[in-house]
Amino acid sequence: MGTHNLFHKKKERKTELLRRQRAMKEPYDVILIVCEGEKTEPNYFTELKRAFRLSNANVRVCGRGADPLSVVDFAIETFRREPEFDRVYCVFDRDRHTRYNEALDRVRRTRLGKGSRIFSIPSVPCFEFWLLLHFIYTTRPFDAPAGDSICSRVIEELKKYLPAYKKGDHDIFNKMQDSLNDAITNASRVQQFHQTSGTDNPSTLVHSMVEYLRNLKKE
Numbered sequence: 001m002g003t004h005n006l007f008h009k010k011k012e013r014k015t016e017l018l019r020r021q022r023a024m025k026e027p028y029d030v031i032l033i034v035c036e037g038e039k040t041e042p043n044y045f046t047e048l049k050r051a052f053r054l055s056n057a058n059v060r061v062c063g064r065g066a067d068p069l070s071v072v073d074f075a076i077e078t079f080r081r082e083p084e085f086d087r088v089y090c091v092f093d094r095d096r097h098t099r100y101n102e103a104l105d106r107v108r109r110t111r112l113g114k115g116s117r118i119f120s121i122p123s124v125p126c127f128e129f130w131l132l133l134h135f136i137y138t139t140r141p142f143d144a145p146a147g148d149s150i151c152s153r154v155i156e157e158l159k160k161y162l163p164a165y166k167k168g169d170h171d172i173f174n175k176m177q178d179s180l181n182d183a184i185t186n187a188s189r190v191q192q193f194h195q196t197s198g199t200d201n202p203s204t205l206v207h208s209m210v211e212y213l214r215n216l217k218k219e
Helices: 002-024 040-051 068-081 098-107 127-132 153-160 172-193 206-214
Strands: 029-035 059-065 089-091 117-124
Touching: 002 172, 029 040, 029 068, 029 206, 040 059, 040 127, 040 172, 040 206, 068 089, 068 098, 068 117, 089 206, 098 117, 117 206, 127 153, 127 172, 127 206, 172 206
Parallel strands: 029 059, 029 089, 089 117
Antiparallel strands: none
């Protein structure tokens, strides 16, 4: 009986929390961001959310620590349970994930309904390429021997400009905020370059989500 009562009390608290969050929502889109990484990306976007003064009730950031397809599946499942999100973003890396293309295809084929939309925000090879674009513009492909993480090569390059960087750091967005416009410009240039390059290495679509979030309260 005690365990049964505890379960219901937890469920009631969760229901009350959701009710309060809905009441606190501001008059702009409600966003879900699901990240492959458990720390680096969630930390970055949580700091971004604070810097842009976006409400926690309107923008939720989750870290999954899983492969790209699992990120997409979790995002879809969350929306099915809580169909209040206007936009759902799935942030994941290419690196050596075997189900990367399957994840992209799952997003393309998914229709959330009621005007809600789901987006894939991939980075090739990894999220650190987006961070690197805060400092330089480059289209040089990244690679590594079989069995090694390609992302480690990107981090090596990033550390030329941010020597103390390590995965899971806090304050990364805050440290790099002054060069955010440069990163957006560089990422857009990389995207244009790859329209005729025949490859997507390296690339990122993080800038498209960042621009949207930056303008969210203005819409």
